[in-house]
């Protein structure tokens with residue numbers, strides 16, 4: 532199936548251009564696998580040694596698209612189809628093997644750019660994360676309470692003054708999202724963050740994504756929740772086996788994807 536690039540009705544400027552992008556991971560100490568899983572297991576048991584060589588994983592294969600200011604674009608596809616890899620490449624965290632990615636400004640990958648530290652309290656992490664994103668101390672003072680409220684971390688008690696290592700994975704993801712959302716971004720990349728919160732947090736996040744778009748940003752959202760994609764995105768890129776299967780309006784692409792995966796999901 533060919534990809535049919537969609538473009539927004541207005542003459543918005545492009546924010547991300549991906550041109551024939553290929554991304555290959557190289558895994559040292561893992562030579563090319565041969566034969567069945569049983570054969571591989573007996574090889575391991577027989578030799579009991581690490582295989583030599585490098586295994587190449589061709590995770591993204593010739594993907595091209597142009598994203599425009601004001602768009603919210605969902606990335607969908609079955610497990611291992613290359614969504615997170617593509618997102619990390621747009622963020623500039625992975626090199627392309629072939630092809631090019633051009634971006635306006637510095638895209639922010641929520642959750643990675645704000646690298647939080649386990650031994651520090653939530654409040655210290657808010658300050659450090661916000662400083663790392665380029666906010667001034669003055670701006671942090673103004674926005675601190677909003678960030679904590681947005682995260683919902685303190686809804687059930689004073690958790691923000693406890694070390695991050697005491698947080699559940701959902702609490703961590705929510706705090707990360709809240710810090711990232713405290714600034715406007717030209718290009719904001721979100722990987723599954725919405726799936727981690729409760730319904731109230733999801734609603735707040737979706738509202739914030741709409742606001743970021745209004746402020747002329749472009750938002751990319753990776754999610755396995757078709758509902759989150761439907762509620763948030765007007766355009767969807769469907770990746771399968773590293774290839775772009777479809778690129779178009781959310782309803783059309785999701786309809787095809789749901790046929791492919793055998794029915795509606797969340």
Ligand SMILES: Nc1ncnc2c1ncn2[C@@H]1O[C@H](COP(=O)(O)OP(=O)(O)OP(=O)(O)O)[C@@H](O)[C@H]1O
Pocket residue numbers: 556557558588589590608609610611612613614615616617
């Ligand atoms: N660090 C890595 N080293 C080697 N291979 C990797 C690495 N990260 C991902 N891969 C491989 O690249 C392919 C694409 O993975 P990716 O995580 O981008 O998929 P995804 O669509 O985000 O999957 P999921 O929906 O399961 O999160 C998979 O085959 C995966 O095994």
